[in-house]
Each structure stands twice: as C-alpha cells, then as structure tokens.
Amino acid sequence: MKGLKPIGRGRTADIFEYGDGKIIKLFKEGLPQPVMENEYTTSVYIHSLGIPTPEPFELLEVDGRTGIVYERASGHTMLRIMMAKPWQINRQSRQLAELHAQIHRHTVTAMRQRQKDMLEQRIAAASLLDAEEKEQILDILDRLPEGNQLCHGDFHPDNIMVGDKCRILDWMTGMSGNPAGDAARSVLLLSTGSLPGETPKLIAAMIELMRRRLKEVYLTHYIRVSGIGSDEIEQWLLPVAAARLAEWLPDHEKQGLTELIRARLAQIRRP
16 A cells, blocks of 8 residues: 555555554455454443453555554464474463453453354355265354353464463454364464465474474364363364355365365264
8 A cells, every 4th residue: 555564464454564563453455344343342342341352443544445443463473483483382272272262251242253153154155065064064063052252253372462462363253152162263274274385395294293392282272261172172173174265265175174074964963
C-alpha cells in the first residue's frame, strides 16, 4: 500500500506499520465483510477479558481495503524462536500449552461464533469427502460435549508473539466451545502441517523431528495444566480433521488429511 511499510503477509491479510506503536492489518479483497467485522468485535471483547493480546483500536478502510488498527506487539513469533533456537523447544512448548490452558479458563457468553456450528459448516463443505463419510463424522460431532469456554480456533506457535511478554495473535476464528476440541485442532496443526516442496531433505527431516517434539511436549503439558484427558482430546480429532479439509491447503496436505480421516473411519466401522 502506498505510504505504508509492509512488515508481514498472510493468507487473508497483509500487515503494515501504522504510526508509533501501531500496525494495521489490511484484509485481502474477496474476504466477506462480516468476517472482518467479527474479527474486530471479537478482538475487542478478548482484550477486555484481560487475555494477553494486542489492543485493537479501530476498524477502518484504506484504499478500498478494510483493516484493523492494532497495538504493535514487540518481539518474534514463538515459531521463529524455536527455529532459531531449537534447544528452547521444550520450554517454548510448555509455554504454548500454558497460554492455551489460560485461554480455556474463561467462560464466555458473548461470542458470535460457536465451535460445533463452525465445524459442522466446514465438514459439510469438505468436497473430498462423500455424503456417507460426512454423515458419519457429523454424527460423531453431534455426540461430543458442548462447551462455553473461550477457544482460539487456530492456536499454534506462529500466532504467539514473544517479547517483553507473550501476546496471542489472530482472533479471526475466536469462538466459544469445548477446550478439548480447540486442543485437538492444535495437535492436528502440529502433526500434519506441510512444508514447501523445495525444502531440502535434511532441513525437512530436522523440522519433522522438532515438530514431533513440540507436539509431544505441548500435549503432555496441556493435559497436566488443564486437567483435560488425552481421550477427551482424541475424540475431537476426526471432526476437526474433516473440517480442516474446507480450508485453503496444498493438495498433498489435503490428501494426507483425507487418508487420515478414512483410516479413522475404518477403525470405527471395524467390529
């Protein structure tokens, strides 16, 4: 954008400097207006709860694009720190789990988005699954327990800024729901996220080892500090994986998710 210094780019928005101590998140064209407005109102509400997150200041329009002005969080993402200092993976993974459990301690009633509604909509939109598979997964989802706890919906190390203190970023998918389902989403992201095809084999192998360790430490520590059992998280993995198929993902990652989903469905059907 003319006159604005870019500092980050994502799938749905670009980030620019916006005066002293502020940034503006400008959404990309084509994103529905209610989605952008919901992120702003959700972010305002989350900040009012005392959750460590950048303060949102205003929703505005710049050169025909909608944006949100936020407080600028200092530091580096947790993911970047882990990549630069792999010996800190255990400590950072435990911190990730503690932040997630901290979010889940909040009971909320003012959230527009509800976890099971969002999952149901995305499962229905998962084009790689047939009607019978969707029906089975939706039946499993329907039997899972509701919840009214605060859930992030996309909680992973690249959404944590570590500086003078940790800040939790990107509340576009903030919702009320069951913490076990939110933790299951994080476990899935730490298990199946794909790397660029040009990544050298040695680097890819190192990253895979780091990711396994990150998931193991995060999950073990989350169970310890949250009091939620591994079986409670496990039962959400199938509907969460199916819902992820409706997101923008590389074809090979979608294929891997589809294989995982069908393997789990086969286990359920087996007498």
